[in-house]
Amino acid sequence: MNKVLAGLCGGAVLFGALAWLWAATPSGEVADMRGRDTITIVLTEKGFTPRDFTVSRGTAVVFTTTRGNQFWPASNEHPSHDLYSEFDPKHPIDADASWSFVFDRSGEWGFHDHIRSYFTGRVYVE
Amino acid sequence: MSNKLVITGILGIALAAPALYLYAPVVSANVKLHACADLREDGEQIECIFRVIESEMERGGVDPAMRVFSKAYDDFHSFASTGCHRYAHRVGDLVYYHQYLGSDGIESIEFPQSTTACGYGFYHGFLEHLIQDNPYPDFVTKTCVYLTGRLQSDMSDIAIICYHGSGHGFELAESERVPRSKWGNLHAFVDGPLARCGEMSEATAREIEECRQGVFNVIVDWMAEKQYGFTYNAARPFAPCDALPTAYVYACYYEMAQKLDSVSGLDPVVIARIAESAPTTALADVAFRVGVAGIIQQTIADGKGYEASLARCATLQRLFFEGCIASMISGLFEHGPPQREYEKPFELCAESVVADAGMSKECYTAIAFRLKRFYEPARVNDLCKKIPEDFRGPCEE
Numbered sequence: 001m002n003k004v005l006a007g008l009c010g011g012a013v014l015f016g017a018l019a020w021l022w023a024a025t026p027s028g029e030v031a032d033m034r035g036r037d038t039i040t041i042v043l044t045e046k047g048f049t050p051r052d053f054t055v056s057r058g059t060a061v062v063f064t065t066t067r068g069n070q071f072w073p074a075s076n077e078h079p080s081h082d083l084y085s086e087f088d089p090k091h092p093i094d095a096d097a098s099w100s101f102v103f104d105r106s107g108e109w110g111f112h113d114h115i116r117s118y119f120t121g122r123v124y125v126e
Numbered sequence: 127m128s129n130k131l132v133i134t135g136i137l138g139i140a141l142a143a144p145a146l147y148l149y150a151p152v153v154s155a156n157v158k159l160h161a162c163a164d165l166r167e168d169g170e171q172i173e174c175i176f177r178v179i180e181s182e183m184e185r186g187g188v189d190p191a192m193r194v195f196s197k198a199y200d201d202f203h204s205f206a207s208t209g210c211h212r213y214a215h216r217v218g219d220l221v222y223y224h225q226y227l228g229s230d231g232i233e234s235i236e237f238p239q240s241t242t243a244c245g246y247g248f249y250h251g252f253l254e255h256l257i258q259d260n261p262y263p264d265f266v267t268k269t270c271v272y273l274t275g276r277l278q279s280d281m282s283d284i285a286i287i288c289y290h291g292s293g294h295g296f297e298l299a300e301s302e303r304v305p306r307s308k309w310g311n312l313h314a315f316v317d318g319p320l321a322r323c324g325e326m327s328e329a330t331a332r333e334i335e336e337c338r339q340g341v342f343n344v345i346v347d348w349m350a351e352k353q354y355g356f357t358y359n360a361a362r363p364f365a366p367c368d369a370l371p372t373a374y375v376y377a378c379y380y381e382m383a384q385k386l387d388s389v390s391g392l393d394p395v396v397i398a399r400i401a402e403s404a405p406t407t408a409l410a411d412v413a414f415r416v417g418v419a420g421i422i423q424q425t426i427a428d429g430k431g432y433e434a435s436l437a438r439c440a441t442l443q444r445l446f447f448e449g450c451i452a453s454m455i456s457g458l459f460e461h462g463p464p465q466r467e468y469e470k471p472f473e474l475c476a477e478s479v480v481a482d483a484g485m486s487k488e489c490y491t492a493i494a495f496r497l498k499r500f501y502e503p504a505r506v507n508d509l510c511k512k513i514p515e516d517f518r519g520p521c522e523e
Contacts, residue, residue, distance in 0.1 A: 070302055116255065
């Protein structure tokens with residue numbers, strides 16, 4: 001009887017651990033773009049591409065768009081942009097223009113398009 | 127290993143599988159949310175919370191996302207302390223991005239009762255982008271008629287919320303057309319959207335007014351953030367409104383009053399003084415009432431959320447005190463915990479200062495009028511029974 005109970009418990013715990021691991025695993029991909037002086041992030045119809053990315057401190061990130069609309073990349077939170085207040089061009093960028101920002105603060109910085117705040121992304125600065 | 131042990135192990139997995147499949151993600155979300163408490167800065171906590179909300183939305187849709195939202199409201203002071211409406215907006219943004227774009231349409235999206243939370247902020251967020259991307263009166267009419275037909279029995283204010291969110295959307299769309307040379311020019315930004323509000327063929331007068339308020343709501347937010355050339359006039363908040371055509375003045379006053387908390391030291395007596403400068407009684411009344419409700423947004427997470435305001439309101443003349451009570455009740459509902467918004471309003475009405483002033487009827491009446499906005503009919507019936515019988519009338523209409 002003890003062996004039966006041990007077997008039942010062991011099986012349940014093993015499955016629980018596997019289920020937990022599955023649920024806990026982050027689903028999004030983070031593009032590794034470290035080691036480059038300059039990278040480009042493009043706002044497409046599907047959002048920022050890549051959406052989540054890692055860069056080295058001091059990297060210049062150039063934001064452009066293929067949507068044909070103005071855009072305004074800026075730090076969270078919307079609409080105050082106060083988590084990383086320098087990460088804000090303070091005005092819309094024309095559809096055929098770009099905006100460059102040098103990330104010189106380490107950390108994890110959520111950002112969005114201020115004009116269409118449903119387009120979001122996250123930059124990890126190391 | 128004996129065969130018996132292996133077999134019982136497999137049986138254990140089979141027996142535990144359904145429960146663990148259902149509950150492991152929920153437990154996992156709670157664990158991730160709990161980890162957000164380790165972050166010291168409020169902004170970092172909020173970002174952390176929204177990572178969990180977004181993850182739950184991607185996994186299971188709106189309902190689990192709103193469950194995390196509700197739990198965050200209860201567990202994190204930073205989430206409720208400056209008003210949860212903007213965070214509800216953000217959930218609406220997420221649903222628009224993850225579920226609406228690329229979908230078969232709004233019909234495929236679930237709208238659980240919890241989406242009424244924080245003054246229907248979810249709908250403001252979702253609809254402002256839907257209409258920003260489709261800024262046409264006919265499209266707004268079609269959308270609002272659809273949502274009203276689908277949701278109104280459980281969410282009594284969905285129609286006016288839809289038109290209000292559409293006003294947001296018209297204004298956001300307009301902002302992309304106004305050249306930088308016209309930044310700070312109110313007419314350049316609002317004339318087009320306000321005209322569009324008036325073109326909606328099936329909207330009632332109230333709904334058109336809500337659309338106009340939605341337009342001005344966006345402008346006032348830009349003023350507060352000093353964007354698009356706008357600044358909030360702390361000395362004379364209503365000056366921009368006084369220069370508008372008569373039809374738009376009330377909506378402008380309503381929205382300008384939302385920011386009076388920032389220039390009043392969170393004091394209803396100061397708000398009463400500011401409101402008295404309005405040119406008509408109706409405008410003074412709306413400025414005062416909306417201003418007081420705005421104070422509650424800033425104080426709701428501290429203690430009972432209303433003590434200081436109630437004490438100051440009690441020093442005012444009866445007419446102002448009555449308006450104060452109604453506004454505090456409104457503010458407590460608008461910014462209260464999802465699906466438990468009624469708790470603090472009932473506490474307020476039970477305060478001795480309310481009864482001593484002979485204001486119990488006004489207080490409970492204000493609660494009665496709010497219930498249908500947030501709760502489905504069966505719940506409204508139950509909550510009505512908590513109102514003293516003498517004051518229950520409006521609840522039972």
